[in-house]
Amino acid sequence: MPAPPPRRVLSAVVAATALALTTAACGSGSDSGSGSAAGAVVTSFYPIQFATQQITGGALPVTVLTKPGAEPHDLELAPQDIGGLTKARLVVYADGFQPAVDEAVVLVDPTKVLDVADVAKLVPASTDDSDHAGESGTETEQHDTADGHDGHDGHDHGADDPHFWLDPSRYAAVAQAISARLSKDDPANAPVYAKNTAIFVEKLSALDEEMRVGLQQCRVKELVTSHAAFGYLAARYGFEQRGITGVSPEAEPSATALKAVGDLVRSAGVTTIYQETLVEPHFAQTVAESTGAKVATLDPIEGITSASVGADYFEVMRSNLVALRDGQECS
Ligand SMILES: [Zn+2]
Known part of the structure; x- marks a missing residue:
């Protein structure tokens, strides 16, 4: 921790x-x-x-x-x-x-x-088997993001x-x-x-329509990202996000969690692992090196800098679309 x-x-x-x-x-x-x-x-x-x-x-x-x-x-x-x-x-x-x-x-x-x-x-962040081994095992919620139901009422956004x-x-x-x-x-x-x-x-x-069409037919459905920022994107366009770290990028993954992601990458035929722009990418690289996958950039658009792959939200989202189409092998 x-x-x-x-x-x-x-x-x-x-x-x-x-x-x-x-x-x-x-x-x-x-x-x-x-x-x-x-x-x-x-x-x-x-x-x-x-x-x-x-x-x-x-x-x-x-x-x-x-x-x-x-x-x-x-x-x-x-x-x-x-x-x-x-x-x-x-x-x-x-x-x-x-x-x-x-x-x-x-x-x-x-x-x-x-x-x-x-x-x-x-909605609550998806927690799956592969990340945060040992943390509370709530594996629920993950598949019903679409209807945005209220989950546990009250203001427990910390878990969202x-x-x-x-x-x-x-x-x-x-x-x-x-x-x-x-x-x-x-x-x-x-x-x-x-x-x-x-x-x-x-x-x-x-943009939504462009992404829907562009990501409609992809061979790889598992989306392995460094920090788990892409849950809503994954839910909208038919992917299953596997974050190496949690929703907050500074959370350090355990050796067990890293191994679990590596196993998943091999078993699911994942060929690309995504790092991002504002976070040190070494976790993504660790997993990539141990599995032979390549590393690509997916930008969570939490800020725009000279390192961003576009000048504003729309440009970066379209760069993300290009990266996803390549990394998820979409036709
Ligand atoms: Zn974030």
């Missing part, structure tokens, strides 16, 4: 910031520009930022807490980030993905927060798979929720948001 994230340190930062904010109510200097003008829409990480920007089309400033290239799961927030949150016009995030954001959002006026986790219909944007249909639902909220808060611009959202959703459905 890796060391747990530094939550106690973070809590101290949050507490100190809360104190500072209550004693010095009017701060200055968020990047919203003109003094009394409404603040920015603060988004938690890239896919939410991108959707929000597509919807606002420049009508509102949109900022992001996770800097490009930073690994979003274990994001840490600086006091000024938290200060910016409390001055935001609206904070858009997905509960259960980034503990630091979940914790900081508590400090924000709840009427200025939009949590998209429910709209995304998150957060990577909704890798299924364009879930991403569209989130975009519509963001759009509805922006329109409600800013009725003057509602027609602009509605028009931009329609265009964005149309592009997502075109």
Whole structure:
């Protein structure tokens, strides 16, 4: 087990910031520009930022807490980030993905927060025999992701798979929720948001169709990835994801888990193992070397950097499609 994230340190930062904010109510200097003008829409990480920007089309400033290239799961927030949150016009995030954001959002006026986790219909991360040997053996849920049932009611998002944007249909639902909220808060611009959202959703459905057609006939159904970010994508396009690490990339796989993935790769005739861009790829390479499979890149689009295989969500998804068609041997 890796060391747990530094939550106690973070809590101290949050507490100190809360104190500072209550004693010095009017701060200055968020990047919203003109003094009394409404603040920015603060988004938690890239896919939410991108959707929000597509919807606002420049009508509102949109900022992001996770800097490009930073690994979003274990994001840490600086006091000024938290200060910016409390001055935001609206904070858009997905509960259960980034503990630091979940914790900081508590400090924000709840009427200025939009949590998209429910709209995304998150379901528990699939845990199968091959990953996390020894962890709780819940092997359920994995096959009924399509109907997005509520599972165990309540807000136990910590166990849910957060990577909704890798299924364009879930991403569209989130975009519509963001759009509805922006329109409600800013009725003057509602027609602009509605028009931009329609265009964005149309592009997502075109992408979805392209992926559906492109991945319809593939010899290999097992999708072996480094971190288990592709559960929704796999469910939508007929694959079975086997993550070498868990939903969170820093989780270290055990020797038993690595061996199990290796066995699966051999028995299922898997020829390609996918690494990603923001995470050290050595687990994927370890399995590849022991099985003779090759390593290809599949980008979970948790941020766009110069290393990304495309300049935005759509470009990277299409690069992912090319990689999948090759690696899964699709005709
Ligand atoms: Zn992830």
